[in-house]
Amino acid sequence: MDGAISGSRNLQALETLESNVRLYSRSFPAFFSRARGSIMLTESGRKVIDFLSGAGALNYGHNNHRIKAAITEYLASDAVVHGLDMGTPAKLEFMETFSSVILRDRGLKYRFQFTGPTGANAIEAALKLSRKVTGRQNIISFTHGYHGLSLGALAATSNQFHRKAGGVSLSSVTFMPYDGYHGPDVDTADHVRKVLLDKSSGIDSPAAILVESVQGEGGINVARKEWLQSIQAIAKDTDALFIVDDVQMGCGRTGDFFSFEFAGLSPDIVVLSKSLSGYGLPLSILLVKEEVDAWEPGEHTGTFRGNNLALVSATAAINIYWRSQTFSQGVHQMGEFVRRRLDTISRQHGNSFAVRGRGMALGFDCQMAEIAEATARSAFEKGLIIERCGPVDQVIKFLPALTIDSETLNQGLQIFEESLAETLKQTGPSLRETLYSSQ
Numbered sequence: 041m042d043g044a045i046s047g048s049r050n051l052q053a054l055e056t057l058e059s060n061v062r063l064y065s066r067s068f069p070a071f072f073s074r075a076r077g078s079i080m081l082t083e084s085g086r087k088v089i090d091f092l093s094g095a096g097a098l099n100y101g102h103n104n105h106r107i108k109a110a111i112t113e114y115l116a117s118d119a120v121v122h123g124l125d126m127g128t129p130a131k132l133e134f135m136e137t138f139s140s141v142i143l144r145d146r147g148l149k150y151r152f153q154f155t156g157p158t159g160a161n162a163i164e165a166a167l168k169l170s171r172k173v174t175g176r177q178n179i180i181s182f183t184h185g186y187h188g189l190s191l192g193a194l195a196a197t198s199n200q201f202h203r204k205a206g207g208v209s210l211s212s213v214t215f216m217p218y219d220g221y222h223g224p225d226v227d228t229a230d231h232v233r234k235v236l237l238d239k240s241s242g243i244d245s246p247a248a249i250l251v252e253s254v255q256g257e258g259g260i261n262v263a264r265k266e267w268l269q270s271i272q273a274i275a276k277d278t279d280a281l282f283i284v285d286d287v288q289m290g291c292g293r294t295g296d297f298f299s300f301e302f303a304g305l306s307p308d309i310v311v312l313s314k315s316l317s318g319y320g321l322p323l324s325i326l327l328v329k330e331e332v333d334a335w336e337p338g339e340h341t342g343t344f345r346g347n348n349l350a351l352v353s354a355t356a357a358i359n360i361y362w363r364s365q366t367f368s369q370g371v372h373q374m375g376e377f378v379r380r381r382l383d384t385i386s387r388q389h390g391n392s393f394a395v396r397g398r399g400m401a402l403g404f405d406c407q408m409a410e411i412a413e414a415t416a417r418s419a420f421e422k423g424l425i426i427e428r429c430g431p432v433d434q435v436i437k438f439l440p441a442l443t444i445d446s447e448t449l450n451q452g453l454q455i456f457e458e459s460l461a462e463t464l465k466q467t468g469p470s471l472r473e474t475l476y477s478s479q
């Protein structure tokens with residue numbers, strides 16, 4: 041049977057069988073059967089370059105064969121895969137490796153809390169712990185922030201579309217303006233400090249300040265080092281816990297293992313998920329400072345905490361990529377390269393677009409959702425998977441695997457460049473005028 045036809049038949053079967061809630065199979069209408077590194081293969085044999093990387097869960101690429109070797113060996117040995125949170129050699133090895141390779145060199149010391157497998161569950165745990173430690177309810181979150189969609193995490197997520205889907209009132213979170221929210225001339229940390237120190241501002245003293253150092257879903261908004269340092273200081277001055285949500289920007293995405301290293305931060309709680317397992321296996325943890333580890337045994341539990349297979353791949357990823365500086369330096373260099381390329385593309389179109397990001401998390405702000413949507417659609421037709429983000433999905437989000445080779449990276453960027461040019465050519469003059477006059 042013709043592969044393309046079987047592909048579309050399979051897509052129709054998905055439509056009848058799977059809930060309306062499905063999302064990515066709509067944005068990328070194909071049937072994917074295999075993947076290796078930064079290439080996904082459709083059932084009909086088409087090769088597609090992946091710049092989405094499982095929304096940041098595949099920093100080391102699909103089926104990374106060096107990491108795969110560790111988990112196939114583990115499976116073959118009948119070692120414990122599921123053990124709730126019982127003691128296993130795999131768990132101990134993960135914690136010891138993470139502590140010695142990642143934490144010690146960075147002057148950080150944390151305990152590990154294995155949460156349920158999703159990023160959202162880890163955020164829930166972080167918020168619960170902060171409330172328990174401080175005896176306060178309010179959480180400070182930021183405009184355009186994204187922290188997951190279970191009710192506690194959703195309350196700290198800004199997007200109205202997602203908040204409405206919660207179906208109940210979402211309370212005990214106060215949103216503050218993120219860095220740059222009022223433009224480059226306003227330091228929003230001044231506002232945060234003022235209202236949190238003012239006992240008559242009407243804002244309840246917070247249990248925690250929860251922040252992303254680069255907002256992934258929110259549009260690749262980058263916080264400055266000084267701003268992040270101010271926010272950490274404000275948390276300290278208000279006796280609130282300082283939580284960094286490094287679910288998407290951690291594990292090397294910004295070039296360093298943690299996205300906040302460049303600012304020398306020392307959060308009370310760090311939340312990690314997405315690329316932590318290194319292989320796309322579900323694994324989430326909190327790194328918790330000993331003095332805030334106030335849990336009673338079993339107070340935050342869950343059946344799938346610390347899955348051993350995911351811990352084995354996580355340990356392998358750390359051993360392979362983080363024992364020396366080479367990998368990190370390569371990511372920084374590649375990030376600079378992509379940024380320059382995107383800057384050039386923006387210049388070719390009269391600098392109508394903003395390029396933002398850090399390391400290998402880059403955003404190309406098309407200003408208008410229509411342009412971003414048509415560009416991403418056209419890119420997929422030409423063989424590139426690329427996602428959109430931002431308040432109205434107007435930002436094209438570049439999250440290539442950190443292990444991508446330069447040829448594939450260049451091919452993907454080329455496809456993006458052509459897709460954008462084509463979109464702008466096809467766009468009616470009125471839309472183009474709106475775009476240029478909005479500058």
Ligand SMILES: *Cc1c(COP(=O)(O)O)cnc(C)c1O
Pocket residue numbers: 157158159160161163186187188189252256257285286287288289313314
């Ligand atoms: C994806 C994400 C989450 C939620 O993780 P899930 O595994 O989807 O629940 C939380 N915070 C940030 C910053 C994320 O990018």
